[in-house]
Amino acid sequence: MEEILSKYKTTAEGDVKVWFKAASIHDFTENGGACVKYKDKQIAVFNYKRKNAWYACQNVCPHKMEMVLSRGMLGDYQGIPKIACPMHKKTFSLETGENLNGDLEAIATYPVKVEDDFVFIGFSE
Numbered sequence: 001m002e003e004i005l006s007k008y009k010t011t012a013e014g015d016v017k018v019w020f021k022a023a024s025i026h027d028f029t030e031n032g033g034a035c036v037k038y039k040d041k042q043i044a045v046f047n048y049k050r051k052n053a054w055y056a057c058q059n060v061c062p063h064k065m066e067m068v069l070s071r072g073m074l075g076d077y078q079g080i081p082k083i084a085c086p087m088h089k090k091t092f093s094l095e096t097g098e099n100l101n102g103d104l105e106a107i108a109t110y111p112v113k114v115e116d117d118f119v120f121i122g123f124s125e
């Protein structure tokens with residue numbers, strides 16, 4: 001289990017070495033998520049239209065190690081954008097990755113930028 005999670009490391013914008021061109025903005029539903037593959041990682045990318053923001057995080061939920069977070073429900077917890085896992089509703093901050101309704105390990109989050117209608121995700125390697 002740890003082996004899967006060890007692939008995913010929160011990346012600050014200042015640590016980005018590769019801006020991975022993920023897909024056109026039109027490939028993402030509004031207020032929904034999609035899964036993107038980068039190397040051996042599955043990354044959940046969210047078009048949070050209500051907040052006019054994009055977010056990316058690991059697709060694997062640390063609760064039962066299911067690759068499902070891209071199919072979760074977007075929400076807001078006291079101003080913090082969050083994703084609720086579709087399996088058992090554990091919720092995570094899309095800014096810090098913190099588990100907001102439990103004590104699970106934080107999920108990894110990644111910077112996102114949009115240029116010329118394409119979505120880029122930032123990785124440190």
Ligand code: FES
Pocket residue numbers: 061062063064065066085086087088089090
């Ligand atoms: S697998 Fe995500 S909450 Fe259980």
